[in-house]
Amino acid sequence: MKFPPRKALGSNEIKSINQVIRYYKKKGIDPGYQGYFEHSLCKKFSLMMGGGYTDACSSGTAAAYIAISALNLKKGSEVLISPVTDSGPLNALILLGLKPRLIDSYPNSYNVSLKQFLNRVTKKTKAALIMHIGGETSQIYEICKEAKKRKIKVIEDCSQAPFARSIWNKKYSLCNKKFVGAFGDISFFSTMYSKTISSSGSSGLVFTKNKKLYRNVLSHADRGKQIWRKNINLKDPSKALHPALNLNSNEFSSAITLASLNRVKKTIKGRIKFLENLNNDLKSSKTCSVVYKNFKLFSPFFISIHIKTHLLKIGKINFVNNIKKEGVPLLNSYGCIISDWKWARKYMQDKFITKNAINFKNNSFNLFLNENYGKQESRAIVAKIIKVEKKFLK
Structure with a gap:
């Protein structure tokens, strides 16, 4: 038996590519980044997440790097990390000079419970990188609750579980309406070609409900620029806040991702x-x-x-x-x-x-x-x- 292919690059995604071409031909300029389609994608994603701020970037790994960078953790800080992940998020921790400390999963799962989290917390822990693997979720509500008591920042990797819900205890009714990615301080999503939300290539999203963190995200995604400011020349590198790379997305990826998001x-x-x-x-x-x-x-x-x-x-x-x-x-x-x-x-x-x-x-x-x-x-x-x-x- 031949199993049916996904065909994530469907008719709506193809239409979205043509929309980008028509839009920019009509305006008489070439498509760049941080434009109309990227803003539309980020606005729609934030709305679906229950409010907040979203930035699109070049890959899921870039999204991980940006999200972690936005927390401004001191080099050498201890960061807890789930046992199962793509190498990208771990590499981001290493390249940023942070110290990863593994958490185990709960039995017969790849995801983390509160018990496993607490087993590995130390006085040195400054942040935790919690993954939601395979579409199932970690015990994120309870983990965030305990992390906040200890002033530990929580980063969620939702690349394999966009719009999943984490209800481990029936009394937490708020989890019925809250998706993973909205529990921690900041979260990131891969939208590469194989993911549930697909860019048909390599792309990613960073999400937070914190406006200050969002501005950190914008600057770390684009060479330290103060993107939110309208009264400075953003093409002048002297106005940057700190060293950072160009990890921007583009209008074609954003348009395709938006089409995929619309049917997620x-x-x-x-x-x-x-x-x-x-x-x-x-x-x-x-x-x-x-x-x-x-x-x-x-x-x-x-x-x-x-x-x-x-x-x-x-x-x-x-x-x-x-x-x-x-x-x-x-x-x-x-x-x-x-x-x-x-x-x-x-x-x-x-x-x-x-x-x-x-x-x-x-x-x-x-x-x-x-x-x-x-x-x-x-x-x-x-x-x-x-x-x-x-x-x-x-």
């Missing part, structure tokens, strides 16, 4: 429906299941399928590779666990190993998905899993 609710809804079908179909499997069930809160990017490896007469990687040979789109072992990166160890604050995250990796695989998957795809995937399962059950 439909995108997420389609993915959630697929997960509900998959979870139901997986009940017929003896070895594979989805650990977390509250899909209504998700913004699915991938789904981790847990395996009862003790029931198999072969190893996990061999088992998953056999499923992959059946044509199921998956990743047999997640490589984004910092503890596994030998090169990164010398930059860590200590030698802490994230055992829960590693254990989950060793007993699961990541199933790829998109909004075009439906009941047919769910049944096909589970049928292939069960076919391989029957062959290798003890």
Whole structure:
């Protein structure tokens, strides 16, 4: 069976490219950056996040670098970081001269709970970089509440979970209307071609509800410029506040991202429906299941399928590779666990190993998905899993 491609560069995205061309041809100037389409994107995103300030930039890694820079942390400051991430955010911490200190995930997950956060907080901790992995969320409300007591700044990485909700305790009714990215001091989002909100290339967003932080974001995204000021020559480098790079986005990326943003609710809804079908179909499997069930809160990017490896007469990687040979789109072992990166160890604050995250990796695989998957795809995937399962059950 051929699984349906996503086709994120759809008709509306193509129309948006043509809109940029027509707009700037009519004005008689070339498209630059910080223009009409970027402002439209940032305004719409801020509105959907419940109010605040947004800046578009050149990549998700750039967004991470800008968000961390905007906090103006002193070099050598200790920053807690989730156990699972792309290398970009960790590299940003290292290049800014900060000291990363790992937090483990909670069992059978790649995300962080309040307990795991508190286990790693020290008196030296100045900030925490909390990721929301796979579309599920960390326990961000509770983490932010405790961080504020300790004057710890919180940066959220929402690249894999835009518009997900974090409701770990039913009494926190405010979380019903609040999306991840709006809990911490500042947050960032990757909108690269594979992400839920797609720029069909490389781009990112930085979001905050704090106007002062927003101005820091603007200056760190564009060579230290005071972008918010209208009474100075922004092309004069002598007016810059500090050293910074040009990490701006552009009008074409912004227009495409806006088109993707306009249909993100439909995108997420389609993915959630697929997960509900998959979870139901997986009940017929003896070895594979989805650990977390509250899909209504998700913004699915991938789904981790847990395996009862003790029931198999072969190893996990061999088992998953056999499923992959059946044509199921998956990743047999997640490589984004910092503890596994030998090169990164010398930059860590200590030698802490994230055992829960590693254990989950060793007993699961990541199933790829998109909004075009439906009941047919769910049944096909589970049928292939069960076919391989029957062959290798003890």
